[in-house]
Structure formats: structure tokens, C-alpha cells
Amino acid sequence: MINAWKVLREIARGAAITSRHFFVNMTFHTLRLFGVKTKRRGAVTIQYPEVRKELSPRHRSLHRLRPREDGRPSCVACMLCVTVCPSECITVEAAEDPDPEVQKAPTRFIVDLSRCCFCGFCVEACPVDAIRMDTGEIRLAATERSALERPLDKP
Amino acid sequence: MFADVLIILVKVVLTLMWTLLLALFLTWVERKESAVMQDRIGANRASVFGLRLFGLFQPFADAIKMLFKEDFAPSFAQRTLHWLAPTFSFFFVAVTMVAVPFGDTVRLFGRRIPLQVVDLNAALLFVLAMLSLGIYGILVSGWASSNRFALIGSLRGAAQLISYEVALGLSLVGLVMVFPSLSLARIVEFQGGLLFGVLPKWGIFLQPLGFVVFYLAGMAETKRVPFDMPEGESEIIGFYTEYGGLKFGLFMFTDFLEVIVLSALATTLFFGGWQVPWLGDGGFAFPWGAGIKVAPWGVTVLRVLSFNLKVLFFCWLQILTRWTYPRFRYDQVMDLGWKVLVPLGAVNILATGLVLAAR
Numbered sequence: 001m002i003n004a005w006k007v008l009r010e011i012a013r014g015a016a017i018t019s020r021h022f023f024v025n026m027t028f029h030t031l032r033l034f035g036v037k038t039k040r041r042g043a044v045t046i047q048y049p050e051v052r053k054e055l056s057p058r059h060r061s062l063h064r065l066r067p068r069e070d071g072r073p074s075c076v077a078c079m080l081c082v083t084v085c086p087s088e089c090i091t092v093e094a095a096e097d098p099d100p101e102v103q104k105a106p107t108r109f110i111v112d113l114s115r116c117c118f119c120g121f122c123v124e125a126c127p128v129d130a131i132r133m134d135t136g137e138i139r140l141a142a143t144e145r146s147a148l149e150r151p152l153d154k155p
Numbered sequence: 156m157f158a159d160v161l162i163i164l165v166k167v168v169l170t171l172m173w174t175l176l177l178a179l180f181l182t183w184v185e186r187k188e189s190a191v192m193q194d195r196i197g198a199n200r201a202s203v204f205g206l207r208l209f210g211l212f213q214p215f216a217d218a219i220k221m222l223f224k225e226d227f228a229p230s231f232a233q234r235t236l237h238w239l240a241p242t243f244s245f246f247f248v249a250v251t252m253v254a255v256p257f258g259d260t261v262r263l264f265g266r267r268i269p270l271q272v273v274d275l276n277a278a279l280l281f282v283l284a285m286l287s288l289g290i291y292g293i294l295v296s297g298w299a300s301s302n303r304f305a306l307i308g309s310l311r312g313a314a315q316l317i318s319y320e321v322a323l324g325l326s327l328v329g330l331v332m333v334f335p336s337l338s339l340a341r342i343v344e345f346q347g348g349l350l351f352g353v354l355p356k357w358g359i360f361l362q363p364l365g366f367v368v369f370y371l372a373g374m375a376e377t378k379r380v381p382f383d384m385p386e387g388e389s390e391i392i393g394f395y396t397e398y399g400g401l402k403f404g405l406f407m408f409t410d411f412l413e414v415i416v417l418s419a420l421a422t423t424l425f426f427g428g429w430q431v432p433w434l435g436d437g438g439f440a441f442p443w444g445a446g447i448k449v450a451p452w453g454v455t456v457l458r459v460l461s462f463n464l465k466v467l468f469f470c471w472l473q474i475l476t477r478w479t480y481p482r483f484r485y486d487q488v489m490d491l492g493w494k495v496l497v498p499l500g501a502v503n504i505l506a507t508g509l510v511l512a513a514r
Contacts, residue, residue, distance in 0.1 A: 011480070018192045018479040025191045045196040 055136055060118045062137040063111050065152045066130050073153050075130040077104040081122035089115035090122060109153040113140050158266075166272045167253070174252045178411040179214040181470055185411075186213065188471065189478040217404075224400030229300070232397055236299030241398065241405035244292020248412045251285045254278035255419045256340045258429045258459040262451070270429075270459065271340055278339040279331065282420065283324060286376060290316045292409070293378075293385055293394050300397035309394035311485065312378060312385025318492040319375040319382075325500030326368035329507040330424055333361045343428030347435075353442045355432040358425035364503040366425045368496050373421065374476065375492065377413040381480045384488055418469030426465050429458040 028042035046053050055061065065073040077094035089112040097105035122131050131152075142148050183198070187210070190197025199210040228237045258270035275281050290313050297309020331337060334345040348356040359366050375382040386393035395406045422428055433439050434457060438449035449457065483491065 014479050015475065019475060021194065022188065022192045022475065025194060029191070042191065042194075043196045044194050047196070 055138070057134075059136070059138075060120045060123075060133040062113075062135045062140060062150070063116075063122070063131055063133050063152060064135050065109060066132055073106065073109065073130060074128055075106050075109060075126075075153070076102055076128055077106045078127060080125040080127060081131055084121045084125040086119060086121065087115045087117050089113070106153050108151065111150050111152055113142075113148040113150055114145060162266075162268060163272065166268075166270075170252050170257070170272050171249065173257075174249060174412065174415060177415055177466075177470075178408055179218070181411045181414060181474075182214045182217065182407075183211060184470065185474050185477075186210075188474050192475070192478055221401050221404035226401065227399050229302075229397050231301045233299045233301065236295050237397070238402070240292050240296035240299055241402045241409070242292075243295060244289050244409045245405050245412070247285045247289040247292065248409050248416055251282045251416050252419065254281055254339050255423055256343055256428055257462055259455055261455055269340065270455075274338060274340045277337045279327060279337045279342075279424075282339075282416075283320070283327075286323075286416075287316075287320055289409075289413075292406075296398070296406070297394040300394075302397050304392050305394050305396045308385050308387060308391050308396070311387070311391070312394055315378065315382065315384045315488055315492070316376060318489060319372045319496070322368055322372040322492055322496035322500050323376065325497060325504065326365045326372060327424070328500075329362050329365040329503045330358055330369075332504070332507050332511060334358070339423050339428070343423055343430060346427040347430050349433075349442065355427055355430065357427040357430070362425065362503065362507070364499060364506070366421070368500045368503060369425065370417075370421060371491070372496055373417040374473065375488070377410060377417055377473070379410055379414070379473070380477045380482055382488055383482055384485055387482075414470055414473050415466065418466045418473065421469050422462060422465040429462040431457050431461045434458070 025042040028038050028040060031038050032042065065075055068074045075092070076097075077092055079092060079094070082088075082090045082092050091108065091110040091112070092106050093108040094104045095107045097103055118133070120133055123133055140148070187197040189195075197210065198213040199207060201207070201210055201212040201216040203212055228234055253272040254275050256269070256271035256274075260267045260269045262268075293309045293312040293316070295309075297306045297312075300306070330342070334342045336342055336345065342358075346355070346357050350356045350360055354360050378385050386395075395403055398406060433441050434449070434454065436451070436454060438454070439445075439447040
């Protein structure tokens with residue numbers, strides 16, 4: 001019976017917390033509805049497709065191949081990213097590069113987004129800093145599987 | 156004769172419309188209120204021609220979705236009972252609204268029409284009986300599903316509801332002792348007076364303990380979250396496991412109807428029903444002597460409005476409760492029912508009796 005008061009007190013505290021949130025948030029919702037500028041909003045929700053959250057500069061999004069000055073990808077087809085990739089989602093086919101200093105260039109560079117886990121190991125492994133994950137593109141859904149195999153060497 | 160039947164029919168249709176629309180509205184309120192409590196926004200995408208109205212069309216979108224789902228019954232279920240169960244639980248809850256007075260009488264075409272479908276002289280017993288019969292909906296659904304988990308859920312639900320029926324009944328005995336009538340219309344009329352010349356003579360002031368017991372037992376009767384033994388999503392899945400589409404929707408709808416019925420009953424029995432504090436037939440008469448004259452139609456409108464506002468407040472309170480507290484364990488529910496609420500109800504009867512005898 002001694003505990004009964006404690007229980008009742010906690011029940012009342014719980015209701016006080018939730019109803020405080022309700023009334024405070026409702027006040028801000030109502031003020032904003034009538035166009036009053038307030039310091040904070042009634043909800044923390046970001047209405048996604050219309051409103052975008054600023055992505056962190058370190059955010060790992062869709063991959064891209066950094067181009068050279070002449071526009072061709074700077075990849076040298078060394079296969080390090082293919083080797084390090086834990087999901088085995090990168091396919092690179094090498095060919096001889098016309099430039100004798102470079103030796104190799106990719107004819108195909110495909111990332112299978114249905115397998116990619118966005119770990120960023122390929123970016124770490126690349127010796128020439130060719131692959132990067134800084135496009136900021138996070139809407140990668142597709143209606144077909146084939147659309148998820150993104151060729152990166154074609155612009 | 157014909158006019159009487161017509162009036163009753165119109166009142167039945169209006170009451171049903173009021174109840175169903177409010178229940179539909181409550182599904183929206185539930186989502187929005189929980190969202191606001193948790194610093195979210197809640198459903199706001201359903202739109203008609205780009206008009207969103209804070210997601211007010213969401214219930215209609217849900218209803219359309221449910222209507223167009225396949226009416227599925229598993230092959231091992233008992234088809235007739237499987238179909239009857241949701242109808243049972245829906246009907247017995249919806250029919251209780253018949254006894255609730257929505258307002259005073261209106262004068263229309265020289266007739267006095269009470270704003271209540273039927274003024275049963277044992278309305279309180281009728282309401283309790285109908286709420287008890289609602290248990291059959293749960294029991295039958297569990298049995299007809301031929302699914303062990305559904306059956307366990309339904310038996311749990313039946314055990315819970317029968318236990319709390321006792322507390323619910325006991326909590327109302329004290330009220331009937333104070334307002335000596337079983338007719339809801341009469342009980343509301345009794346609450347029109349003043350207590351100590353200041354307070355409105357509402358049930359809450361005469362029976363505070365009775366109200367607490369009634370409200371908790373009523374919350375348990377609605378079988379929503381703090382008392383959701385029959386569902387028990389995390390452990391036994393519940394009595395409507397084998398239901399889908401419209402039949403499942405009917406069960407969900409019944410939950411909201413029960414919220415409305417409990418709110419309407421709490422309003423009628425403990426918060427003066429359609430009574431507005433200090434508002435008489437001629438207008439306001441405040442205890443400090445001042446008064447405001449109000450036209451008869453104004454009085455009626457104020458009273459109906461007062462009833463609706465009180466009901467809405469209790470719906471809000473129940474949804475707040477539902478989104479604040481975690482659910483009970485099964486033995487805790489039984490403990491609360493039998494070891495706390497039933498003794499409290501008995502104490503309340505005793506105390507009321509002593510006070511009445513000493514007066």
C-alpha cells in the first residue's frame with residue numbers, strides 16, 4: 001500500500017509529460033498555422049520529398065568516377081576496389097589506355113546498387129582517388145533490377 | 156402514430172451517423188494526437204484534388220482500402236461464426252448509444268422531442284447488458300477462427316471483460332444511490348441542481364471515487380492499450396488474427412466506438428450530460444447573483460454543444476492515456492481488477508450509504 005502513492009505519482013507524472021508535449025506542440029502548430037513566426041516548430045519532422053535535409057559532407061551517397069582534364073575517367077583499372085568490395089558489387093573491365101603513362105583504363109565500370117552496402121571501402125582503396133561517393137544522390141530506387149546496375153564510366 | 160415512428164427513425168439514423176462519423180474522426184485524432192505528443196506530424200498526405208486539410212481524408216482512404224480488400228476466411232474457420240463475430244461486437248457496442256441523451260427536449264411543430272432515441276427506464280442496466288454482450292463478439296471470433304492463439308486471446312479478453320464488468324457495475328451502484336434512477340435522462344436531470352449553492356451537482360463531485368473506478372474499469376472494457384490483453388500484439392497476436400479487410404476493420408472500428416461509448420457514459424453519468432453549469436431553461440443564473448438571459452433555442456444549442464465537448468474531451472483523454480502508458484501484464488490486469496477496483500467500488504458503496512444515512 002505504501003507503493004500505491006509512488007505508483008500514482010508516477011502515473012500522474014507520465015500523463016503530465018505527454019500532455020505537456022501535446023499542448024506545447026499544439027501551441028506552436030497553431031501559431032505557425034496563423035502565420036506567427038516562432039523560434040521552434042511543433043514537430044521535428046522533415047517533410048521529405050519537398051524539404052531536404054542538408055547532407056553531411058562525409059555522407060556516402062551514389063558513386064562517381066572523377067574525370068581527368070580531358071573528360072575520360074581517371075580510373076586506371078587496377079582492380080583494387082573490385083578486390084576490397086565486401087559485397088562484390090563492382091565490375092571493371094580493363095583495356096589498354098592510349099596514354100603510355102597510364103597503361104590501363106576501364107571499358108566498363110559498373111556498380112550494382114542492389115548489392116552495394118555503401119561502406120566506402122572502394123573510395124579508401126583507390127590509389128588514384130578515381131572513385132568517390134560524394135554526389136549527394138540518395139534517391140536510388142528503381143522499378144527494374146537492371147536499372148540498379150549503374151555504369152559509372154559513361155557520363 | 157406515423158409521425159412518432161418517423162421521429163424515432165430519424166433519431167436512430169442521426170445517432171448512428173453521429174457515432175460512426177465521430178469514430179471515423181477518432182481514427183484521425185488518434186494518429187494526429189499521438190504524433191503531436193511525440194513531436195511528430197502524423198498522417199497528412201491523403202488529399203482530395205490537392206486539398207490536404209491536415210490529413211482529414213485519411214480515415215476515408217483507410218475505409219476505401221478496407222472495403223476493397225478480399226473478404227477472406229481461412230479454410231479451417233467456421234464460416235458463419237467467423238462472419239458473425241465482428242458483426243456481434245460492432246452491433247452491441249453501437250446499440251448502447253440509443254440510451255444516451257444528447258440534449259434536452261426540442262420543440263418542433265408543436266411537439267416536444269427529447270434528444271434521445273429512447274428513454275428506457277432501466278437504461279443503465281441496458282447499457283451494462285449490451286457492453287457484456289459485446290464479449291460474445293470476442294469469444295465467437297476466437298472460437299470461429301479455429302486458431303489456438305486467437306482462442307487464447309479471446310479467452311483472455313473474455314476473462315478481462317467479465318472481471319471489469321464487476322468493478323464497472325459496483326462503481327455505478329453508488330451513483331444510482333445518489334441519483335435515485337436508472338434512466339439516463341433522469342440522471343442527467345438530477346445533475347442540473349447546485350451543490351452547496353455553488354458547484355454544479357455533477358456525479359464527479361458526489362462520487363469522485365466512483366468515477367475513478369468507473370473510468371478505469373471502462374478503459375479496461377474498451378480493451379485498448381494499457382489493458383490490451385485480448386490483442387497482446389507482442390505475445391499472443393490476439394483474437395482477430397484470422398481476420399482481414401472489412402471484418403478486421405469492423406473490430407478496429409468497434410474499439411473506437413467503445414471509446415465513444417465510454418466517453419458518452421462518463422459524460423452522462425459523472426459530468427452532467429448535456430447540462431451546462433448554472434444554465435437553466437431561461438438562461439445562466441450564476442451563484443454570485445448575476446444572470447444572462449438566453450433564448451430557448453440558444454439553451455438547446457448550448458446544451459448539445461456542451462455534451463459534445465465533454466465527449467470529445469474524454470475521447471482526447473483516453474487517447475492520451477493510450478499513448479502514455481505501457482501495457483499491463485496479464486496478472487497485473489487481474490490484480491488491478493479484483494484486488495483494487497472491486498474493493499474500491501465496494502468501499503464507495505459503503506461510504507455513499509453512510510453519508511446518505513447520516514444526512
